[in-house]
Amino acid sequence: MARRPAHPETVNIVIVGQMGRLAYEALLFALSLRRNTKDSRFKLFVAEPRPGPKWTTDPGIRPEPLREMLQSQGAKILPFDSKHFGSDYPYGNKIEALFALPKGEPFLFFDTDTLVTGDLGDVPFDFSKPSASLRVEGTWPQLELYGPGYSEIWKSLYDRFGLDFESSLDLTQPDEYWRRYLYFNAGYFYYSCPHVFGQRFLDMALSIWKDTPPELACQQLTPWLDQIALPLVIHSLGGGRDALPSGYLDGEVTVHYRNMPLLYARESDAVVDLLEEISAPNQVKRLLKDYEPFKRMIYQNRGQKVRALFDRDHLPSREQPIRQKIKKNGFWMV
Structure with missing residues (x-):
């Protein structure tokens, strides 16, 4: 019988908070986490982008009473710099925020529009094998009538980064059906080190963004860039669709x-x-x-x-x- 992975001493939960919707959602997340997860190993960080040249307005969390309420729920506000994305692609926050987390400690990223409905301590994480949310629809790619199919598009990305395409496939699904190909919602993801994961995520996302493979010429990269790069990151780090048993996240323990x-x-x-x-x-x-x-x-x-x-x-x-x-x-x- 296989042994469950050893529990790490600390797991750093990170969500991104900034002015507007995300700040209010972050408070609901923090309230639900404190209500339902009693395991003291889990530490909450609310990553906050600093103002800078990549932002057209100050993205900081406000009003001040909202910041104070987040902190009263055990959240630590974690400022970070937006060096690559900012206002041009706010979803890039979830990539750049990872570098502000402690290096070498397991992390668990959630979108703020998530409620913690159970104890995260009950989830059998193996942080050495990353995964992400499978509560996803076939939003990308959108095939053109005379354009490349799913296999050609996805294989071009695996080839770009020297990854084995065939081993990523779910062979129980039909050829050219979107579920055959590794695809996640970026509503949650995790790994053993945020800096290793973040650097891989950043490098792959920027490569796709700035030097788009010709097979993607007809495809929209906004807002899908994070979800295009995410399966490549997870596959490259030895994770996959079956790394976490179903029924916990996007199930009994969290709801996106x-x-x-x-x-x-x-x-x-x-x-x-x-x-x-x-x-x-x-x-x-x-x-x-x-x-x-x-x-x-x-x-x-x-x-x-x-x-x-x-x-x-x-x-x-x-x-x-x-x-x-x-x-x-x-x-x-x-």
Whole structure:
């Protein structure tokens, strides 16, 4: 019987917080983490991009009471410099923030639009084998009628970085079906060292961004660049789609809700109850009401009106019809 990997002494959780939506989502994340994960090995960092030439406005977390509330939940604000992306590609924050974390300590990155619904200490991580979220749809590449197919596009990227393409394939899936190819949502990912992972992620993303392979000539890189590079990073470091047992992240322990209308439309009663519990205290309510989608969805009960539109046992298999129905009824907010 295989032994479970030894528990590291510290696991550094990192989310990116900055002015606007991400700051308010970061507070919900921190509240849910403190509510449900009791394992003291997990330390929360809220990475904050510093102002600089890559930003058109100051991206810092504000107002000040929001910063203070994050810190009161055990979060450490972690400033970092945006040397490559900034306003041109804000998703690059999740790459550049990794270099501000302690070197050589396991890390776990989450998008801020995530709730921790269970104890992360129960998740059987093997940080030597990275992985990422499989709660994903076939968003990239989008094939052109006379353009290259999935295999040609993805193989060009594996070849670019000297990686074995064939070993990345899920051979249980049909040829030229998107699920055959290694593809993740970047809503979470992890590894044993943020600097090793971050450097690989940065090098691959910049190579694709600045010297795009001809097979990608018809493909959009924005906003998909991080999700194009991520499977290449994970494959190159010995990870993959099966590195973490299913049912924990994007399951019983975390939920990547994406935005409030989608949370109310499709998540379980337990997730909605958690959201409304952690957002109820007056000192939290005073802060979260400043963000209009939270004000209307949580505190003015529009979320429950969205919820009444859907049968959670018979949801559409794709996200787009859910979004369309919410928009048709006038409840879409981000």
